Amino acid sequence: MCLVAPAALAQSNFKPGYILPPSGDTLRGEVDYRSEQRNRKLCRFRPAGAAAVTEYQPEQLLGFGYSGGRSYQSRQLPGATAEKAFLQVLALGKASLYLTVRADDREAYYAGPATTGPLELLVQRDTSIVVYNKAIGREINTLERSYPFRSKLALLMSDCPKVQASIVSMELKEQKLLKLFSEYNACVGGSTPQYVVAERKAKVRFSVLGGVYQSEMKVTENDKKLPLEAAWQPTFGVGIVVNPGFFHHKLSAGLQALYVKQSFKNSYTVPSPASSTGLEQKDVRVDFSMVQLPLLLRYTFLEGPVRPYLQAGFQIGAVFQKKAEVVTTRQLFGSSTREIEMRTMITAPVVAAGISLPTGSVGSVQLEARMGWQDSYSQATQALTSAKGLSLLAGYTFGK
Known part of the structure; x- marks a missing residue:
C-alpha cells in the first residue's frame, strides 16, 4: 500500500475535453480528470497528447469540461472574501444549480439566476437540542433539522407558483434539486433551451x-x-x-x-x-x-x-x-x-x-x-x- 499510493497520486488521467478562455473561444484538447476537490481550484489542459500541460486557475478561465461528461464554470462564491472556484454545472436556465466538494470532503450546492447572477449557498442544518421525553420522564438530546435553503429557493423561483409547493417539503438532495430546477426552468423558460445534468443510472x-x-x-x-x-x-x-x-x-x-x-x-x-x-x-x-x-x-x-x-x-x-x-x-x-x-x-x-x-x-x-x-x-x-x-x-x- 505504501509503495502503490504515492505512484497513484502522481498519475495524470487526461481525457478529451475543452477550456473556455475569457475571449469566449472554445479550445479543444485534453483535460486532466481529477477529483472534485482538485477541480475546484485548478484545471490542467493540453492541446494534444504530446503537448505541454498548462495549468489554469478559476480567475483565468470561464470554465472547462470533458467531452460527453461533466462541465465546470468559474463562479464567484458568496462570502466576505472574494473567492472564485470552478463549480460543476448541474442545471442551467433562468435558475442555475452548481456543485462543489470542499477540502473536508463535504458537498456544497450553490444556486443563482442565469449564469452570471450572484450565487447563494444552499444550507440544510442539523442542530443538537435538549427536549423533555414524557415516555421516560427525563430530558434527552435529539437532532433538530432546519432548512434555510428553502426560503432562498422560494425567492429565486417566486415567479413560478407551480414549484412553490415542492419547495416547502424539499430536502437538500441532488436528485430532488435537479427535478425542481428542471421544472422551474421549463415553467418560466418556455421554449428556451435549458441544461440539466444527466440523471445517474444504476x-x-x-x-x-x-x-x-x-x-x-x-x-x-x-x-x-x-x-x-x-x-x-x-x-x-x-x-x-x-x-x-x-x-x-x-x-x-x-x-x-x-x-x-x-x-x-x-x-x-x-x-x-x-x-x-x-x-x-x-x-x-x-x-x-x-x-x-x-x-x-x-x-x-x-x-x-x-x-x-x-x-x-x-x-x-x-x-x-x-x-x-x-x-x-x-x-x-x-x-x-x-x-x-x-x-x-x-x-x-x-x-x-x-x-x-x-x-x-x-x-x-x-x-x-x-x-x-x-x-x-x-x-x-x-x-x-x-x-x-x-x-x-x-x-x-x-x-x-
Whole structure:
C-alpha cells in the first residue's frame, strides 16, 4: 500500500475535453480528470497528447469540461472574501444549480439566476437540542433539522407558483434539486433551451478477490473457556458491486462469495471434575471449510486517485467439511472422545476499511482489512463461542 499510493497520486488521467478562455473561444484538447476537490481550484489542459500541460486557475478561465461528461464554470462564491472556484454545472436556465466538494470532503450546492447572477449557498442544518421525553420522564438530546435553503429557493423561483409547493417539503438532495430546477426552468423558460445534468443510472460491476484469513474462538471445557487460534489460510472469491441511481454517488452495495478454510488444534491440562487432586489433558481439534456470503454497504471518502473507504454489513456462512472433537485423557482411566456438532449456517456482522486505486476506465484495485464476529460455530450455544475472523484482501473490480 505504501509503495502503490504515492505512484497513484502522481498519475495524470487526461481525457478529451475543452477550456473556455475569457475571449469566449472554445479550445479543444485534453483535460486532466481529477477529483472534485482538485477541480475546484485548478484545471490542467493540453492541446494534444504530446503537448505541454498548462495549468489554469478559476480567475483565468470561464470554465472547462470533458467531452460527453461533466462541465465546470468559474463562479464567484458568496462570502466576505472574494473567492472564485470552478463549480460543476448541474442545471442551467433562468435558475442555475452548481456543485462543489470542499477540502473536508463535504458537498456544497450553490444556486443563482442565469449564469452570471450572484450565487447563494444552499444550507440544510442539523442542530443538537435538549427536549423533555414524557415516555421516560427525563430530558434527552435529539437532532433538530432546519432548512434555510428553502426560503432562498422560494425567492429565486417566486415567479413560478407551480414549484412553490415542492419547495416547502424539499430536502437538500441532488436528485430532488435537479427535478425542481428542471421544472422551474421549463415553467418560466418556455421554449428556451435549458441544461440539466444527466440523471445517474444504476451500474453493476464484477470483482475478483484473494488474500488470507485467520480466525479464533473459544471452546468450553469443565466450565472453562479455552482459546483456539487458527493459522493464516488463503481465501479467494468473486463479487458484484452495485451503484443504484438513487444512492449517493459515494455509496455502493456489494455481494461477495469467499471460500475460507480453517484448522484449530491445541492441548490443555485442566483440573479433573472427577477428582479434587487429579488432572486431565484436553486435546481439541476443529476443522472446517466455509463459503462466506457478505452483503456490504460501502462509503468512499474521496474521488481522487487514492480513495479510502469504509464498509459494513452482514455475512452468512455456509459451513461444510466440518469436524470438531475433544479428546480427554485421564491417568489410569485412558482416553475418551467427545464430538461437537457444528452448525451448517452461521451469521455475523462485518466491518472493513481499505483503499481503492482506479486504473482508468478498465477498473480499480482494492486493498482491504475486514473483521467479522460470530456468536457460535456449534449447535450447543456454550461449546464453540466468541468466534471472530480477520481477512486481508486484495481485489480487482472491472469497469469504472
